[in-house]
Amino acid sequence: MDLFEYQGKQLLRTFEVPVPEGRVAATPEEAEEAARGLGGKVAIKAQVQVGGRGKAGGIKLAGSPEEARQRAGEILGMDIKGHRVGRVLVERAGDIAGEYYVSFLVDRSNRDFLGMMSSEGGIDIEEVAARSPDSIARVHIDPLYGFSDFHARTLVFGSGIDAAARKEALAILPKLYDAFVGLDASLVEINPLVLTGEGRVMALDAKVTLDDSAAYRHPNFDELKAAHEVPEQERLAAEKGLNFIKLDGDVGIIGNGAGLVMSTLDVVSNAGGRPANFLDVGGGAGADVLTAALEVITSDAGVRSVLINIFGGITRCDAVAEGILHAFRSFDVTVPVVVRLDGTNAEEGRRMLAESPQDNLIPADTMLGAAEKAVELAKEAK
Amino acid sequence: MAILIDEGTRLVVTGLTGREGRFHAKRNADYGTKVVAGVTPGKGGQEVDGVPVFDTVREAVAETDANTAMVFVPARFAADSVMECADAGIDVIVCITEHIPAMDMARVVPYLHTRPSRDITLIGPNCPGVISPGKANVGIIPGEVCAPGPVGLVSRSGTLTYQIVHELTQRGIGQTTCVGIGGDPIPGSDFIDILGRFEEDPETELVVFVGEIGGDAEERAAAWAEDNMTKPIVAYIAGFTAPPGRRMGHAGAIISGSSGTAQAKKEALEAAGIRVGTNPTEVAQLVQKALG
Numbered sequence: 099m100d101l102f103e104y105q106g107k108q109l110l111r112t113f114e115v116p117v118p119e120g121r122v123a124a125t126p127e128e129a130e131e132a133a134r135g136l137g138g139k140v141a142i143k144a145q146v147q148v149g150g151r152g153k154a155g156g157i158k159l160a161g162s163p164e165e166a167r168q169r170a171g172e173i174l175g176m177d178i179k180g181h182r183v184g185r186v187l188v189e190r191a192g193d194i195a196g197e198y199y200v201s202f203l204v205d206r207s208n209r210d211f212l213g214m215m216s217s218e219g220g221i222d223i224e225e226v227a228a229r230s231p232d233s234i235a236r237v238h239i240d241p242l243y244g245f246s247d248f249h250a251r252t253l254v255f256g257s258g259i260d261a262a263a264r265k266e267a268l269a270i271l272p273k274l275y276d277a278f279v280g281l282d283a284s285l286v287e288i289n290p291l292v293l294t295g296e297g298r299v300m301a302l303d304a305k306v307t308l309d310d311s312a313a314y315r316h317p318n319f320d321e322l323k324a325a326h327e328v329p330e331q332e333r334l335a336a337e338k339g340l341n342f343i344k345l346d347g348d349v350g351i352i353g354n355g356a357g358l359v360m361s362t363l364d365v366v367s368n369a370g371g372r373p374a375n376f377l378d379v380g381g382g383a384g385a386d387v388l389t390a391a392l393e394v395i396t397s398d399a400g401v402r403s404v405l406i407n408i409f410g411g412i413t414r415c416d417a418v419a420e421g422i423l424h425a426f427r428s429f430d431v432t433v434p435v436v437v438r439l440d441g442t443n444a445e446e447g448r449r450m451l452a453e454s455p456q457d458n459l460i461p462a463d464t465m466l467g468a469a470e471k472a473v474e475l476a477k478e479a480k
Numbered sequence: 481m482a483i484l485i486d487e488g489t490r491l492v493v494t495g496l497t498g499r500e501g502r503f504h505a506k507r508n509a510d511y512g513t514k515v516v517a518g519v520t521p522g523k524g525g526q527e528v529d530g531v532p533v534f535d536t537v538r539e540a541v542a543e544t545d546a547n548t549a550m551v552f553v554p555a556r557f558a559a560d561s562v563m564e565c566a567d568a569g570i571d572v573i574v575c576i577t578e579h580i581p582a583m584d585m586a587r588v589v590p591y592l593h594t595r596p597s598r599d600i601t602l603i604g605p606n607c608p609g610v611i612s613p614g615k616a617n618v619g620i621i622p623g624e625v626c627a628p629g630p631v632g633l634v635s636r637s638g639t640l641t642y643q644i645v646h647e648l649t650q651r652g653i654g655q656t657t658c659v660g661i662g663g664d665p666i667p668g669s670d671f672i673d674i675l676g677r678f679e680e681d682p683e684t685e686l687v688v689f690v691g692e693i694g695g696d697a698e699e700r701a702a703a704w705a706e707d708n709m710t711k712p713i714v715a716y717i718a719g720f721t722a723p724p725g726r727r728m729g730h731a732g733a734i735i736s737g738s739s740g741t742a743q744a745k746k747e748a749l750e751a752a753g754i755r756v757g758t759n760p761t762e763v764a765q766l767v768q769k770a771l772g
Contacts, residue, residue: 364721
């Protein structure tokens, strides 16, 4: 789960990482109240999970509570690259003497942790890496032994941040590492880490990604998740325990296993179609799961045909067929549904479908044939 | 020959008394795998389908000479179970469990590699397991779709692997061993570990390599294979239509920024002289052609 900036900062504060004083607001009035409480000049920052919000007008300064209300009114409700702004963070603003970059992440390539620091902050790190790779210092950290003082020195001196920021940066790095490990994060990125006019170092922004698999040992996980707006169809799917991602095409996809579903999307795309979604019913899905999956897919008015591609292992194709037939009996399935079954009990499943013929239930023998048929039917329905 | 598991495999299953563990251990035993022990703390002395259950892996190894482990315990206990298996002297550990926190795997993997004078192989987690057709099956891969033969297969996926194996078997092309390394960001074994074993296995003539979006394991494997593999490789990559920033089912299947795309992986493989099929059927056709 990717956290909002304000959530990430709240969590970092519990690890004693210095962050600017701030409050979150969902209305212009709340923003005014927050600005009054903070006093002085404040920054109003759109809470969206997408880069480049500053350029898009999602960050504005305000010199008074009244101005804060006005600026918040402009930002709230904005659309930034497809993300609607539902909250702003109102933060005390001050002078900035230096901007740096620091992050800790799980390094998949080396199967360890990677710490990175750069003297160039406030811009995308991929851009910095391409333009001035020498400004980035990296350390690999053995998860068994943890973060040592020399790691911090390697980052601070290696990145060449301003001398005035060194002492506090050296003190902040172990705290950030503790937060990274303690939160079960896969990424903690501070961009920028700033040196203020008063000579303090603090996290001006925070991008924190938590590991969903570790949710069970973090009691606040559900509360953090509740702040995220989820599209209606994805919410419905999650309620039914389905792994669903909305895409923008018109061929609905249902399959079992993440790899097979990804492959099915690709095959549909190669056949000239556009997948409407990713939906993985998981391993060992029963009839009820298939019925629920069809219900979720057909709730999207943009879907013109559906492709069900199942390779039975633990999942039994007879149970899949039962679920499909149950869906046809329980609600109005108006779009054509192409079904390809292989693997465990496939013959039985195919026989069940053949014995209950429906005009818009089309069996297919192969994955490629099924994809072509589903694409053709979606085009005909246009 | 085969890699990792064969007729000599003596399997201990942690979590044997659970519903899933029992179901799949039974299927593995029915396939011909020697399932010699189960482990569930507090249930030592019981039997499950004729297999003795012990309280600790150490005890199971001492009593039954188990040499391979399958971990089937829930996610919050699985990392610990893998380390227990390693500590008890097991050198091949297959972890099926999904949703183990990445922080836990980040500690387990170096733990295994720092055991003195041991060569421990962990397959998984979040994987379908390993099958050497006709010899042994450890995990949840349906044995019916496989057949003995000259192709080695390594994959990050489960059902997609069954699809490709099915297409091979239908064409009369069997497999030495099929290895599912799993869809997690920190796997116990990556492509390179398994490719190396196939290169050394005298019966494996060709390797099928099934990757997906996320991370750079495919790119690293492509570069490694160019320098170290003499056997032909046919590859497949899933996820060309996956949007960036979204986790596609597997914890590790995510495009972060501009890295981890299917296109980049395909290009890296092709630059290393590896043929990449555009769909599972074409992969099987390429294998058929390469084997002659």
